Amino acid sequence: MRIPVIFGGDVAPDDAVLIEGDAPAPPAAWVERFHLPANPLHGVGCACCAPRGPAAEALSRLFLARARGSSRLFPRLVVVASDRGIAAVRAALIADPVTTAHFME
Template sequence: MSSTMTWSLDARTPVRLLAHAAEAPPGAVVLAEDGAALPAASARVERYATPVATAHPIGCACCQPRSPAAIALDRLFLARMRGETPWFKEVVALAATAAGRDAIAAALEGDSVTLARFRPG
């Protein structure tokens, strides 16, 4: 008789959405919507603009440009890989508006490159 041990490990970097900048730990790596308040002592900040809503997006999903939030997360990932920022185990996200929070959620749910590197946390 043999037993099987199952386990899973999600090595993607968590992105934790905060309600207030004061909740960010010292030295945090921050993804922030334009206009969002920033924590006092962050290691790196990448900002993104909230996409403008349109009645019909240009192009199908395969040829639409990537969202500003997804691109900002790319910049954080590449900065970590290139040694341009201290190694980080999480990203704290700050949004000034509901649209900003939606943009972060959309990047974490629908952008394949972002999904490969980051997860909601």
């Protein structure tokens, strides 16, 4: 069963949160962060620049923590990001086979 990904909105007590950059985290949330390069040469998810972008790597870390039991068994993931960060997460959800196997929008 793939984990649903929600963009923005309220964070429930059992949710995990994926945050772009250093924005404040909700209290008591399981948080993973990703940082996009400041001046990318190409678009989000460009295969020649980064086969797995920062958002895909962060999603993998979240799934591994859940699978290994080092995080709680979160039922969904809430993404807090800029438009560019949301595009990076959506690109990973569509194009990255590992991410697609574990998460769904």
